[in-house]
Amino acid sequence: MRAALFVTCVNDALYPRTGTAVVRLLERLGVEVDFPAAQSCCGQPPYNTGYRRESEPLLRRTAEAFAGHRYVVTPSGSCAAMIRTHYPRIGRLAEREGRGPGTARLAEDLAPRVYELTEFLVDVLGVTDVGAYFPHTVTYHPSCHGLRALGLGDRPRRLLAAVKGLELVELPGAEECCGFGGTFAVKNPDVSAAMGADKAAAAAATGAQVLCGGDNSCLAHLDGVLRRRGTALRTLHLAEILASTEEDPLV
Incomplete structure (x- = not known):
């Protein structure tokens, strides 16, 4: 099985060990992990602040970066929710307002392929015991x-x-x-x-x-x-x- 890692901008900039841990964990479970280099911020900060239109280019960039990947895994419930919950609405409004033709299709195609890490482990891989050891x-x-x-x-x-x-x-x-x-x-x-x-x-x-x-x-x-x-x-x-x-x- 192959999956793409959406590491998120917060983890990339401040917590790279988390991204490394996800790769290590998934590879141990037999998943081949891809890392599309074109990924960046999902657009949540401007969207949450009321700048919906400014988040649209980031929506398109994210969708294009992960095009063709059946599974996109992220160690962030926040960013997963942004894509699954808000991207389709942002895409529809962008097209309704005459900006970015095809944005709605990009958003609706990506949203169901994005999984928060624990969802992917339990629902897709069907595991709860991942072979971990942490005596604390x-x-x-x-x-x-x-x-x-x-x-x-x-x-x-x-x-x-x-x-x-x-x-x-x-x-x-x-x-x-x-x-x-x-x-x-x-x-x-x-x-x-x-x-x-x-x-x-x-x-x-x-x-x-x-x-x-x-x-x-x-x-x-x-x-x-x-x-x-x-x-x-x-x-x-x-x-x-x-x-x-x-x-x-x-x-």
């Missing part, structure tokens, strides 16, 4: 996009529960937003910081060594709160845990 206590934060827009449900927890050596502890108030919300954190810093403080306190109270999630944007927000508080709890993307093995630990 972990608590899981479900991001809003993964939880609500994609409906990931218990897929991430099932994958974590199958990791050898890992003790999974429940996060109180897990379904509450961490306060990041992309540009929400910029426009509403006080509210964002308060929400982040609540989530960080709940995570620290679990006694876990690691707070993991499927979106590094959320984890970056929470990591900043935890560091400023001097908390020993560290953040880590789910992919890095799943890629780690007893023979060849990644983290």
Whole structure:
């Protein structure tokens, strides 16, 4: 099986280890991974800020970069939701307003081929035990996009529960937003910081060594709160845990 990796701009710029972990994990499971070099930002930052028209060129670029790939896998519920939920609407409006003929077709063709990492592992590959080893206590934060827009449900927890050596502890108030919300954190810093403080306190109270999630944007927000508080709890993307093995630990 072949799949293309959509690494996302946040991971490419700030968390390249996550992209490496996804490749390593998928290849271990027998997937041949492609990385289209033409990929860039999916357009979520301008779209979320109200600049829908400015996101259209990024839609077209992303769709063209992944043309011909049956499976497009991304370690980001946020970016997967942008493509699956918002791309078709953006494409239809662009054409209705006389811009970018064919944009709707590009969007509608790409959307169903994009999978968040845990969806791809559980639904497409049909695995929950990926052969991982991570001897630490972990608590899981479900991001809003993964939880609500994609409906990931218990897929991430099932994958974590199958990791050898890992003790999974429940996060109180897990379904509450961490306060990041992309540009929400910029426009509403006080509210964002308060929400982040609540989530960080709940995570620290679990006694876990690691707070993991499927979106590094959320984890970056929470990591900043935890560091400023001097908390020993560290953040880590789910992919890095799943890629780690007893023979060849990644983290």
